[in-house]
Structures are given as C-alpha cells and as structure tokens.
Amino acid sequence: MCTLEKRGNIYLLTLTGSGEHRFNPSLLSSLRAALSSLLCSSHAPNSALITCAEGKFFSNGFDQSWVRSAPPSQHRIISDLLRGLISDYLSLPMPTVCAVTGHAAAAGCALVLAHDYVVMREDRGFFYMSELDVGLKFVKYFEVFFNEKIPDNQTRRDVLLRSARVTAREAMARGIVDRAAQGIEGTIEEALRLAEEVAATVSDGSKLAEKRKLMFSETWRHVSAAGGSKL
C-alpha cells in the first residue's frame, strides 16, 4: 500500500503499485501508520517528508467499490480516516512536499494540498476535483480545508465549481503548485531538491507544526478531534 524510506534527512512516503491508489480503510490506515512513526518520535533537525506515488496515478480519490460493498453506517470511516490523515500532515514536525507524480482527483487532491509544498508532473496528469462531475457534495471539514488552501476566488471556483482539469503549468500559475517537472523521476528529483532547500531552514520541526496549525486554524479546528486525532 505504501512504503516509508529515508534518504539522508528526507523521508520518502510512496503509494505503491500501479493502481489508482484509491482511499479505502487499508490504504488510509497504512498512510496514517507511516506518519505516526514520524509524529511520535523525535528526529534529527532539518528533516522533511515527501509523498509520492508509483504508476500513472497519484491518487484517484475514495475507493467507491469499497464504499458500495460496505454498509451505510460504515461509509463515514473513510471520510474520518482522511480527516485524520489531514490532521497528521498538519501536525507533522517537518516540512512536507507532495510530488504529484500522476493524476490526482477528488480526495486525492486533498492529500496533495495537505502538504506545505507541491511539485507536480507537467508532461501528463491533472489536478481534478471531480466531485461536481460525479455528483458529490462536501462535508464541512473538506469545505473548510479547500477554502483555506485555495483562497483565490476564481481558482477555487474553477477547481470546485467547474470541476476543471488543471495541468501542472496552470496550477503553478494559479498558486496551487510550487514547481513543475518532467516525468515521474524528474518530479521526485525536483521534490527532493525542494525538500532539501526547505529542510535546511527548519531546525525545530515542532515549532513549524504549531505555526502550520495556526496558519490553517479553521481546518485544524475541524480535523483535530477533541483530545486527539487518531480514529
């Protein structure tokens, strides 16, 4: 589902396999388990995390086939797990870089935006909030998160209310993505470069995490359950 490796002072979290990396309880729990090892332990200063994926897709969102097979009372499990995952990223005591190595859609876009920095593949792949096309509404924490992460009116309108398929170049022009690169490897390499640059400036990760939660205080309020975010 995912692997966590260390390259020098940079942690690399990879969504593995050639599939769509759709969010079901297994994948979300694996991601949270990987991040919990970074949340709980103390690390060397000047670390950073990169999240990337193998194959054509970064993540295509929630696993609809899992949802269809689960009883309605359990549907909110994956929504709550994603909420917890976002709270994990907000709490991470190091800078985070998303290497969008393939298509990101719907909840997959939320994972992208949960990072401090975004490097996106420019030769193929879209950032695509498909919910309007598919006919899905937003729960509150999701809405709050996108409002805090995409404050520009026209951009947020195009992404959410027009279900636009945004390329890396457009995403950069509109402030969603920081850098673009060619190919999967090129995207990861650029992400490594960016991660090294920002890691060099952050020696106290816990202070970074506090500031991040303050910067996105409304999102933090909605994703951190009272008394802790583990579900």
Place this chain on the structure above:
Amino acid sequence: MCTLEKRGRVLILTLTGSGEHRLGPGLISSLRSALATARSDPTVAALVTAGEGRFFSNGLDLAWAKNSSEGLSTLVRLVKPLIADLISLPMPTVAAVTGHAAAAGMMLAVAHDYVYMRGDRGVLYMSELDIGLPFPDYFMDLMQAKITDPRTLRDVTLRAKKITGTEAKERGIVDKVCQSASETVAEAVKMAEELAGRNWDKGVYASIRLSVYPKLCKSLEIPQESDEAVRKHFASRL
C-alpha cells in the same frame, strides 16, 4: 423591467430599457420572480443576466428612497434576498456586464458565478465612498468572497475606483472581456451553454457553490446542509 428569453437550456434575463436599471422595489421584485422561474423550470440549466443600453445597473433607486434613511434601509433589506437567490440558484450563472455596474448594480454582477464584461466602455464602480453611503454588511461579505486580491479589494472599497472591463479581468474580478455589449452577451451565452452541457446535478451544484462561499452564504442566511444530510445524499447515490 426585465425579460426572460430561453435559448436551448440557457435562460437569458435582460434588464430592459435605456435607463439606469436602478434597483427599486419594482425591479427587485421582477428580478426575483425571474430567478424563481429559472429555479423552477427543469429545462433551464444555466442563467445569463444582461442589460440593455448604457447601464447594467447603476445601483439602488435612491430617487425612490428620496434619500431618506428609511427608504434606503428598505432597499438594502429588499436587495439581500435577491443576492441570496443568485447565490443559491441551482445552476451556473453568468453576468454579461453590458454597461456600467455601480454599487448595488456591481453587487448584482459579481453575485454571478462568472462575470463577462465589455471592455470598450463601462466601469465597475463601488460609488458608496464617493456619495457618502455605508456598505451593508452583506455587500462587504460578497466583495470579500468574490474579490480576493487584497489590493483590488482595497481599490474597489476604499478608493471607489472606476474599473474598466480590461482592468477588472487583469485583477481577477472579470473572467472574460469582450469588444461590445452584443459580443459580451453572445460569449456569456456560449459559456452558459458549455456549462449547461456538463449536465451537473442541480442540487449538487447549489451545494458546492455554498461550500465555495460558506461565509457569504451565512451572511445571506442561506442554510447549508449538515454533514449527516451530505452523507445521506452520498449513500443514496451509490
């Protein structure tokens, strides 16, 4: 006061006549009625609003209010549900700003999802500072929702800047600039047709618009669904 014309799945609402299309009780009521028609017609999938003549709308009907504070507050009170109607309309909306849009008239324009404007003449202008009137709270909430560049918002509200279509496009208020009033309408209708062609679920569209503008919808007293209702909707669609 206003007419409705159907072109395919697009409803075109036109503020008629060569006057200033000032928002008084009569025009506000006609507009709300037109929007109710759009809302209730299942064959309508997008709305375009345009104006005849030199003006899109020059704002509240101050002459009707006779510059009395009661008259003014009545108009402010009447315009709020009109703006709410637009923000809650279950379909994409495109404003074809065919002439000057000032004060409440500019609010009417930016309350649409997309704003197309002519570049050859006409300005967007929040005149309130110049004429000594306050902003109703919901005007500021609407501007803060739609004009998210801080310097642009400052120029609009604290400098009462008259902004041409071209400048408005550069500054993120307007989506497309056209060469004339008729081209503005034609392009707006084309955009509306494209949006209608996406065949979006109307209830979902309305819900997502509220998610894009949560603070504004609270200001306009538009109720948002609870998470539980959203989850039920999700389950019903599987």
